[in-house]
Amino acid sequence: MQKNLMIEQLIEAHLQFLEQTFAQPNQVQSEFLSFYHWFTKQPLQQLWTFEQINTLIQKQILKTPASSFLIEQIVEHIKFALIHPSNDTATIADIIPVLTVDKIAQYVASKSGHRQRLIKTVVNSPAFSAMISQLIQHSIQDYLDNSVIAKTVPGVSRFMKMGKSVLENVTDTNLDNAVGKYLQKNILKLSQMSETVLNQHFDDQKLYHFQANLWHKIKGMPVSVLKNYIEVQDLPQTVGLGAEIWDFIRQSDYLKQQVHDAVYAWYIRNAARPFDLLLRDLNIDESLITAELQGLLNPVIQQMIGSEYLRERARHYLEQFYYAPETLKILAISE
Template sequence: MQKHPVIEQLIEAHLEFLAQEFSMPDTIHDEFNAFYHWLKQQQLKNIWTFEQIYQLIQKQILDTPASAFLIEQIAEHIRFALIHPINDQTKIEDVIPVLTIDQIAQYVASKAEHRQALIKQVTTNPAFSAMVTQLIQHAIQDYMDNSLMAKKVPGVGRFMKMGKSVLESVTDSNLDDTVNNYLQKNIIKLSQLSETVLNQHFSEEKLYHFQANLWHKIKLQPLNVLRRYVEVNDLPKTVELGHEIWEHIRQTDYLKQQVHDGVYAWYARNQERSFDLLLHDLNIDENLIQNELTQLLNPIIQEMIQSKYLRERARLYLEKFYYSEQIQQILK
């Protein structure tokens, strides 16, 4: 393409004008603010469709695996938070408000129906029955072997052993087996009794006070107690396990359907709302645009000007404009 002296002068003048205008902070502020005022009046449905939003989420979240670097950074940030020295001086009550704890305690204690259903499910579980049976057997055996009377009163220990032998000879079976058979036959009654006792022990009032007492025991402890329960050196492994779970879930039809329907429901509720309201939901208002976000954008624009990037990109389009046939005809 043959260069035209006049056009080149116009392009250079145009570029100088743009560089001068955008180097002024007020220009960025005014343009960004004007864009916000335009955007906030637009309705969601006039800018993006449901399909566009869902396809973006599907591509970036469901179809794209998390990078190894991201997983590594997650583990590193958790480790950093756990070993931070401020945990040694910060108490649990400093980060968790007592009123919230009280509300949680009241809420949990009030769920009697859920609590009773959980207790019933636990006490009717075969594993629970086996545990209760073993505990009773061990308690009986321990009493016979180590009771205070057997140790302190002469002859009682021998008498108890003799009684055990007599019982075994009469029943023609081992005492442990006899007790075990009895417990097995009455396991339903034991489970029902356990359920009754647990429901009495975990009544609404007792459960509330249990939580309150637990809070008073831990509230003054420093946050570094968390390191007792989280192996810092194992974080890469535990985070990787979480990553493996996510990698499987994100590819399931279940999650894809959940995300699809969730986004659709959100879009249906918000498609006629303006961006002013949508941004307000995210705590983005005009004050934030005029101050914090504008200040973040301004250094980017200035770097684009100083590095000549903006000038090069602008020249590309200005050349297309000034060397177009329409402008050529005007300049003749």
């Protein structure tokens, strides 16, 4: 393309105008605020459809696996939080408000119906029945073998063992087997008794005081006590397992449908709302933009000007404009 002196002078003047304009901090802030005012008055449905939002979320979150670098960063951040020196001086009460703990205790204690259903489910499970049976059998055997009376009173230990032997000879069965059969026949009654005892022990008032007492025991402990329950060296493995679970769930039809319906419900509720209200839900308003914008954007603009990136990009489009046939015709310049 043959250069034209007048056009080159116009382009250079235009570039100098742009540089001088954007070099003024107030100008950048003014332009962005103008755009912000326009943008925030637009209703959601005027700019984006539900399909666009849902497709973006489905693609970027559900269809895209977490990168190995992101997983490594999560591990490092958790590790950093656990080994931070301030954990040795900060107590649990410093980071968890006592009033919130009390509200949680009251809430949990008040859910007697949920608690009773949970206890019923647990005590009627085969695993609980087996555990209770083994516990009773072991307790009986331990009593016979290690009773305080048997150890302190001469002859009692031999008498108890003899009684056990006689019983086994008369019934023609092993005592452990006899006890086991009895428990097996009466396990339903034992489960019902366990359910009654647990409900009595964990009534609303007792459960509330249990939680309150637990809080008073732990509130003064340093936050570093968490390291007793979380193995720092195992974080790569545990976080990796969590990533594997997420990787499986995100590809499931279940989560895809859940996300689709949740986004649709949110969109229907907010379609007619302008963006200033949507941004306000995220605590973003004009005062935040005004206070933070200049400090964030001005260094970027100044770097673009200093590196001549802005000049190069602007020249690219200005040349297309000034050397366009329509512009040349206006300027009365032949191609």
